[in-house]
Amino acid sequence: MDDFLAARAQMALSLGFHIIFACVGMVMPFLMAFSHWKYLKTKDPVYKGLTKAWSKGVAILFATGAVSGTMLSFELGLLWPEFMKHAGPIFGMPFSLEGTAFFIEAIALGFFLYGWEKFNKWFHWFCGFLVGLSGLASGILVVAANSWMNSPSGFDYINGEYLNIDPIKALFNDAWLPQAFHMTVAAFCATGFAVAGVHAFYVLKNKNRVFHFKAFRIAAGFALIGAFGAPISGDIAAKSVAVRQPIKLAAMEAHFETEKGAAFVLGGIPDVEKEEVTHAIKVPKVLSFLAFNDFDAEVRGLKEFPKDEWPPVAVTHYAFQVMIFFGMVMMAIGAIYLYAHFFKKDWLTKRWFLRLFIVAIPFGYIALEAGWTVTEVGRQPWIIYGIMRTADAVTPMPGIQYSFYFFTAIFVSLALVILFLLKRQIKMVPKLYDPTDPLFEAKEKGGVA
Template sequence: MDDFLAARSQMALSLGFHIIFSCIGMVMPFFMAVSHFQWLRSGDVAYKNLTKAWSKGVAIFFATGAVSGTVLSFELGLLWPKFMEHAGPIFGMPFSLEGTAFFIEAIALGFFLYGWGRFHPWFHWFTGVVVGISGLASGILVVAANAWMNSPAGFDFVNGQYLNIDPIRAMFNDAWLSQAIHMSLAAFAATGFAVAGVHALMILKRRNVQFHTRAFQIAALFAAVAAVLQPLSGDFSAKDVARRQPAKLAAMEAHFYTEKRASLVLGGLPDEQGKKVDYAIKIPGMLSFLAHGNFEQEVTGLDQIPVADQPPVLVPHVAFQLMVGLGMAMVALSILYFIAIWRKKRWLRSEWLLKLFVAATPAGFLAVEAGWTVTEVGRQPWIINGVMRTADAVTPMPGIAYSFYLFSAVYVSLSVVVIFLLYRQIKMVPELYDQPAQLAAA
């Protein structure tokens, strides 16, 4: 493995690992706050116990996310020094503000974890809300930095120099809004389905049904709302990408030739040498409509992009298809859940619906990983779109392959530890909260 591939692989591994904890850190505090609110409003002790159980999970994910996020910040400087040399002064503001949001989140989480019986109940609840708001803000600020890489703004690039820097304009670049909305909804859907799936499994196993039913209801509702809204966000994002990054859109859709009434490609395997897609279903005019709102509009193909500036096609296309397919499956399950709430309440007690949620447990996070693959691979060969190539930003330091192997071992180890801690936490729930006397004592 050469150093350039090793650097990209290490960054991909780190981002892929960290994004899971980022999503959970953005969303779980809101679940916790809703459960806490229900306890304060109704006095139902099951909600209090649920809040305490979820707060322990939040603490685990916060600690792991803090570690992986710190590693990422070091990797930006170690693996991509040329990028940070030029880009740091331009898009440093969202990173600085993200650090502030992170500290607020840490302080608020400390207050919440140690505030039981020490603060006024509603102030204690408010500290949990602050954890959620600051976590969500932290995620949006990081997305703003990534959006700047896709849509660089806030500077003039003259003779290789970055002049007239405007960090506010850089942070609020043309891509930040669509990416922030899309990523936030993805985080709620992914975390919601994962949490709902775990609690659905516990219900099916008849373990502390009341406790897990409360948890399932909160997580499933968040997941369903986010999943139904996500296609609207996806349409907004797709139109934005079509305008700003036609090469990425062409790679996502395996659209090799510029044409009017462009067809939407469903599935298939791109043949980059033959400039075609095998085993695909094509819907005439639909790509033109999705990209431009007009069935007859011309869509730029890869034939209009210089070969040296073309992204790979296979990986973004397959990842995009996977993301959309999983997204539509989650939308279908969400619609079933809404029907169950409004019209078919007996479905809520049926095993088949719970089993569908169990099956959907990993769907959201698989879709998130696929979406970030589209975002990052589809931007290649640029690290700053149209300004700096990824190959020009990599460190000249040798031996990056060994660093990649080391970090891979570290992340695998962290994953095992987190899975063990969560498994033990889930197993402990029935032991802690099953008996009515123990519920009252809590």
């Protein structure tokens, strides 16, 4: 493994690992705050127990996210010094603001964890809600930095120099709103389905059923926000890409020929050498409509661009297909949930219904990682789109592959520790209620049907 590949692999691993905790930090506090609000309104002790259980999970994942985020910030400087030399003064503002949001989140979380019976109940609730707001702001600000890499603005690039720097314009670049919106929706979808699936598993096992069923209902509600919001945010993001990065759109669809009324490709195997895609289902004119709201609009193909500027077509295309597939599956599960909620409430405790959510636990994060791959790999060979190539930004220091191996071992260890802590936390859920809730009446031992 050469140093350039090792640097890219290490960055990919770090981002892929950290993005999970970033998304959990953006969403889980809102689940926690909603459960707390339900407790304050109903005085139901199950909601209090659920709020405390989720708050401990938030604390565990917050600490891990802080570690992985800190490592990531160091990697930017160590692995890509040429990039940070020029980009740092331009897009440093969102990182500075993200640090402020992080500190607010940490303080608010401390207040919430240790403020039970000590603060006014509504101030205490607000502290939990503030954890969510600051976590959401933190994620959006990081996305602002990434979106700047896809749509660089706020400076003039003249004779290799970065002049007339405007950090505000860099922060609010053209890609910021579409990416931030899509990322936020994806976070709600991924975290909602993961949490709902975990609690559905314990409902199915008849362990602390009332507790887990109420948790399942809350998490599923948040998952629906993401599942039905994803097509809307994805459409906005795709239209933005079509205008700003037409070559990325072409790679996403393995679209080689420039044509009007371009077909939307489902599946398929891209052949870069022959410049074609085979074994694909093509829906006529749909790509033109999705990109430009016009069935006859012209969509530029890869052949229109220099081949040395093509992103890795196969990786980008497959990642895009994976994201779409799992997004559609989660939307279908969401539709089934809504139908059950309004018309077939007895389905909510059926084994097949709960198993749908259990199977879907990883779907959101698979789609999330695939979408992030589309964003990052689809921008290559540029680290700053159209300005600086990734190969020109990497550190000249040798031996990066050993750093990659070391960081991989750290992330694997962190993942194992997190799984152990979360599993133990779930097992410690207190029995605060009578498990013979009428919702869970069944033919055998009060189990689910």
